[in-house]
Amino acid sequence: MIRLFHVTKRYGRDEPALSDVSLRLDKGEFAFVTGPSGAGKSTLLKLLFAAERPTDGRILVAGHDLSRLRASSVPILRRNVGVVFQDFRLLPRRSVFDNVAFALEVLGQPRSRIRPRVEQVLRQVGLGHKMDALPLRLSGGEQQRVAIARALVGEPAVVLADEPTGNLDAALSRDIMDLFTDAHIRGTTVLVATHDVQLMRAVGKRIIRLERGRVVEDHG
Amino acid sequence: MHRLVWFAAQAARSIGASPVVQVVAVSTIAVALMVLGAVGVGLVNLDGLIDRWRADADLVVFLRPNTPDSELPTLAARIEALDGVAATRALDRDAALADLRAAFPDDAPLLDGLDRTLLPAVIEVRLAERDRETRDAARQRVAEALRAMAAFSAVDAVDDGEDLIARLQDLRTGARAGGAVLAALAVLAVIFIISNTIRLTLYARRDELEIMQLVGASDFFVRAPCYIEGAFQGAAGALLATGGLWLMIRALPQEGLLPVPLGAEAGLRFLPVEAVVLGTLGAALVGVLASHLATGRFIRRDDER
Ligand SMILES: Nc1ncnc2c1ncn2[C@@H]1O[C@H](COP(=O)(O)OP(=O)(O)O)[C@@H](O)[C@H]1O
Ligand SMILES: [Mg+2]
Numbered sequence: 170m171i172r173l174f175h176v177t178k179r180y181g182r183d184e185p186a187l188s189d190v191s192l193r194l195d196k197g198e199f200a201f202v203t204g205p206s207g208a209g210k211s212t213l214l215k216l217l218f219a220a221e222r223p224t225d226g227r228i229l230v231a232g233h234d235l236s237r238l239r240a241s242s243v244p245i246l247r248r249n250v251g252v253v254f255q256d257f258r259l260l261p262r263r264s265v266f267d268n269v270a271f272a273l274e275v276l277g278q279p280r281s282r283i284r285p286r287v288e289q290v291l292r293q294v295g296l297g298h299k300m301d302a303l304p305l306r307l308s309g310g311e312q313q314r315v316a317i318a319r320a321l322v323g324e325p326a327v328v329l330a331d332e333p334t335g336n337l338d339a340a341l342s343r344d345i346m347d348l349f350t351d352a353h354i355r356g357t358t359v360l361v362a363t364h365d366v367q368l369m370r371a372v373g374k375r376i377i378r379l380e381r382g383r384v385v386e387d388h389g
Numbered sequence: 390m391h392r393l394v395w396f397a398a399q400a401a402r403s404i405g406a407s408p409v410v411q412v413v414a415v416s417t418i419a420v421a422l423m424v425l426g427a428v429g430v431g432l433v434n435l436d437g438l439i440d441r442w443r444a445d446a447d448l449v450v451f452l453r454p455n456t457p458d459s460e461l462p463t464l465a466a467r468i469e470a471l472d473g474v475a476a477t478r479a480l481d482r483d484a485a486l487a488d489l490r491a492a493f494p495d496d497a498p499l500l501d502g503l504d505r506t507l508l509p510a511v512i513e514v515r516l517a518e519r520d521r522e523t524r525d526a527a528r529q530r531v532a533e534a535l536r537a538m539a540a541f542s543a544v545d546a547v548d549d550g551e552d553l554i555a556r557l558q559d560l561r562t563g564a565r566a567g568g569a570v571l572a573a574l575a576v577l578a579v580i581f582i583i584s585n586t587i588r589l590t591l592y593a594r595r596d597e598l599e600i601m602q603l604v605g606a607s608d609f610f611v612r613a614p615c616y617i618e619g620a621f622q623g624a625a626g627a628l629l630a631t632g633g634l635w636l637m638i639r640a641l642p643q644e645g646l647l648p649v650p651l652g653a654e655a656g657l658r659f660l661p662v663e664a665v666v667l668g669t670l671g672a673a674l675v676g677v678l679a680s681h682l683a684t685g686r687f688i689r690r691d692d693e694r
Pocket of ligand 2: 210211212331
């Protein structure tokens with residue numbers, strides 16, 4: 170589902186953010202990427218949803234060869250990859266329902282199909298009762314649930330999350346992580362970047378450790 | 390269909406989110422198009438003037454200076470007998486001078502001291518053909534016949550109005566060229582205004598666009614609402630310009646706007662409906678083009694590829 174072959178990513182002339190990284194995540198796998206700040210976790214995820222291009226090496230995601238992906242095909246890749254960020258990135262003037270529905274509207278799906286699917290996914294993340302609320306009236310944990318619902322609503326094959334619990338306390342972090350494991354159980358490939366050791370231990374999945382752009386540990 | 394509705398709803402949302410920007414853009418466009426429309430009105434009326442002059446112009450035959458007044462009735466009768474002539478009116482030199490005085494009653498002092506030798510005797514010729522379409526040809530035919538008479542009669546020169554028509558046509562050619570340059574400038578101005586407005590509204594919507602790109606919306610979904618917004622601005626500007634111009638022209642005094650001898654019939658004419666419709670559609674199309682340019686830049690910069 171995800172394959173990296175000797176991938177190097179360099180921003181400008183600096184030391185590479187990733188150097189010679191090779192990785193394999195099979196379909197339906199769940200893994201964490203961890204490592205100190207600046208290790209290249211975010212860069213790795215950005216490469217996987219084509220927000221950045223590798224300087225060297227090949228990347229395959231959900232059947233797309235990202236090194237050869239034309240700009241016009243990026244949207245097609247992204248429909249297959251849900252992304253969640255630390256800062257939620259919700260649209261403040263749209264309701265919870267509209268934030269999630271937006272992800273399907275902009276793909277040209279008809280309202281009749283959007284409504285039941287959005288309601289379903291919002292119930293799934295435990296927000297069935299707050300569909301009409303505006304995001305800023307919600308707690309951080311709830312906002313992140315909305316963002317996760319938005320990432321999942323299109324039923325992507327892969328979900329990427331960059332420090333999704335970075336702004337949340339331990340208990341909320343566990344709840345959020347449960348949503349990712351739920352998605353994983355339903356067959357989604359999940360890759361979560363985090364430096365929360367406790368959380369990773371509690372979830373008990375594969376852990377890929379990066380340091381200065383290199384994979385230094387991979388077990389689980 | 391649901392897509393079109395969605396695009397329109399997005400466009401409406403974007404327009405509604407920045408009413409001041411929209412008003413400024415639309416009125417600036419309207420001003421630019423009003424200038425163009427004013428030239429259009431000028432051209433329409435110049436065309437009308439030329440047509441009317443062509444249709445109304447009759448012929449004037451100037452007689453040789455030494456022609457005795459007694460010859461006038463015979464000559465007038467001969468001219469009246471020409472094919473295509475309805476009537477004639479002979480003016481001897483006194484009558485011609487009196488006619489001039491009557492035409493400029495306010496300028497009597499200027500005309501003082503002129504004597505009958507100043508003006509030649511003339512015979513005014515009224516054409517039988519009244520139909521606008523065919524009169525032009527009829528007038529030329531009669532003018533030729535009259536010029537042929539010059540060889541063996543007192544006919545000296547024939548004024549068939551072609552001089553004035555030629556001058557009006559030159560004026561029209563110049564005005565058309567000027568209008569074309571102005572139209573090109575107006576198109577550029579409209580593109581400039583709309584593409585900058587669209588960029589402003591895109592900037593205001595940047596969070597939304599980021600999410601759209603994140604979840605895999607195609608470029609077209611990012612662009613289509615902007616196309617609608619640009620078309621709206623162009624069309625609204627054109628309609629506002631039309632309304633403004635119409636009011637301005639109605640506010641002008643309708644009498645005495647056009648040179649008297651050219652005989653304005655019923656005041657200034659406005660742009661024909663087809664021109665307004667085409668102009669509005671054209672402005673909408675230019676708006677789409679401007680949006681395309683604006684979003685193109687935005688999308689490329691945003692995606693960095
Ligand atoms: N857009 C960028 N331009 C330049 N350097 C960057 C950019 N993004 C990340 N970097 C650098 O790449 C390295 C890895 O960053 P990042 O992937 O964000 O690490 P992490 O997410 O593990 O903290 C860091 O040294 C960072 O400064
Ligand atoms: Mg990071």
